Amino acid sequence: MSSSSFIMAIDQGTTSSRTCIVNQAGGLVAEARESFKQIFPKPGWVEHDPEDIWHSTQRSMRLALEKAKISGSQIAAIGITNQRETVMVWDRKTGKSVYNAIVWQCRRTQEICEKLKKAKKEKMITAKTGLVLDPYFSASKIQWILKNAPKAMQKARAGQLVAGNVDTYLLWRLTAGTSHKTDVSNASRTMLMNIHTGWWDEELMKLFNVPQGILPEICPSNADFGRTQGLGFMPDGIPITGMIGDQQSALFGQICFEAGESKCTFGTGSFVLLNTGKKIVKSKNKLLSTVAWKLKNEEMTYALEGGAFVCGAAVQWLRDGLGLFQQSADVEKLAKTVEDTQGVEFVPALTGLGAPHWQPEARGLICGLTRGTTKAHIARATLEAMALQNVDVLVTMQKDLGKKIKTLKVDGGAAANDLLMQMQADYLGLNVIRPQNLETTAMGAAFMAGLGAGFWKDVKQLKRIWKTNKEFKVKMQLKARKERMQRWEKALERV
Numbered sequence: 001m002s003s004s005s006f007i008m009a010i011d012q013g014t015t016s017s018r019t020c021i022v023n024q025a026g027g028l029v030a031e032a033r034e035s036f037k038q039i040f041p042k043p044g045w046v047e048h049d050p051e052d053i054w055h056s057t058q059r060s061m062r063l064a065l066e067k068a069k070i071s072g073s074q075i076a077a078i079g080i081t082n083q084r085e086t087v088m089v090w091d092r093k094t095g096k097s098v099y100n101a102i103v104w105q106c107r108r109t110q111e112i113c114e115k116l117k118k119a120k121k122e123k124m125i126t127a128k129t130g131l132v133l134d135p136y137f138s139a140s141k142i143q144w145i146l147k148n149a150p151k152a153m154q155k156a157r158a159g160q161l162v163a164g165n166v167d168t169y170l171l172w173r174l175t176a177g178t179s180h181k182t183d184v185s186n187a188s189r190t191m192l193m194n195i196h197t198g199w200w201d202e203e204l205m206k207l208f209n210v211p212q213g214i215l216p217e218i219c220p221s222n223a224d225f226g227r228t229q230g231l232g233f234m235p236d237g238i239p240i241t242g243m244i245g246d247q248q249s250a251l252f253g254q255i256c257f258e259a260g261e262s263k264c265t266f267g268t269g270s271f272v273l274l275n276t277g278k279k280i281v282k283s284k285n286k287l288l289s290t291v292a293w294k295l296k297n298e299e300m301t302y303a304l305e306g307g308a309f310v311c312g313a314a315v316q317w318l319r320d321g322l323g324l325f326q327q328s329a330d331v332e333k334l335a336k337t338v339e340d341t342q343g344v345e346f347v348p349a350l351t352g353l354g355a356p357h358w359q360p361e362a363r364g365l366i367c368g369l370t371r372g373t374t375k376a377h378i379a380r381a382t383l384e385a386m387a388l389q390n391v392d393v394l395v396t397m398q399k400d401l402g403k404k405i406k407t408l409k410v411d412g413g414a415a416a417n418d419l420l421m422q423m424q425a426d427y428l429g430l431n432v433i434r435p436q437n438l439e440t441t442a443m444g445a446a447f448m449a450g451l452g453a454g455f456w457k458d459v460k461q462l463k464r465i466w467k468t469n470k471e472f473k474v475k476m477q478l479k480a481r482k483e484r485m486q487r488w489e490k491a492l493e494r495v
Contacts (some may be wrong), residue, residue: 079449179226241452253444
């Protein structure tokens, strides 16, 4: 592999599409990001226009190449990582979507899930998929589109439509409709794949009324997914050799290759994943058992997952909804102007409560306000809540795993916030490690594609190129930590 070769990693997220160019030393050569429109047709409904996703992805790819000052022909392989569970259905011939993409945050299929719960189907679904029956996952969203888009079910049964999560859709567009595939990590989030077999499950497809003909082929995460075609700004024939859901990608990008290694990504939501190795750990506490990845010619690697729906989104809400500051990064400066929250608690259940509570009907709460409360106290309470939500998840994971987690690796935009990272270490009672490169979601996709294309030989080589930026050591005493957790639990009871 010549030294002029690079890996391109596409990181298609909830609010923006990013492209990163990575060199053989694992260095980030260039990064470009394009935001796109969020669509909220009704309270609790969230959609994206698939064309917006595609155009913003293409723009970020072109811009990243320009910034890196390289041509498309110098790209050895492409990796894709993506917002998971977000799903779309499109026409096999024209590539045109029959409806907007229904986003992972969308709660419109609550009724479908409630009906299945009443029909006592949840136990079977969880046993096969490792997931809890919740509108979060893709199956009920596909069912909704097929039922509500004009003639969609009729066309689906006639073989005219295809479906997929964002990874599959981007692959389809990158390959000019020649490749309809997904990887095990993304498929494991649809609620249609059996995580024991790694294939679509007949009973689940029937239950959600999803014809198998519309679903993509499931492959290992570093498979040969297809070749670029008809892009214009890049040559045809560049291999796409990595696809992995964003949270699993961050786990891979943080080189958490061993069982017991964990990471937390601070994004729109916060997501904690713990590698459980070749073993599916069944959670007694409503956490998800999920596929982390599968490398070619190897067994599947599994993970436990939990997360909060609202993390960085809480800071965005303070900025846009309440107008407390101009830039999201200003929250740290504002929060630092006070020593503590003076009893203010914020439970950011703005779109329900995620793991381990799973209360979709819960709504946000700010309590403990007095005449002396300022916006700085609310800013600090928001940062504390972001860290406390993750403690709930990690403590639960330790119980399920039956052993202590050694350290937590962190990434995502808010991981740059030193105050928040120190809070996370203190409330958790665990050292927190921040890598040099916070774009670990994109790095995971790059590493996966590089392994698939032979750009890197094996995972040992990846371990050697990964670097730490800072370790946050625990400063809080046990007694103070316990008291803090009790105040948080009281606030949660009020939601």
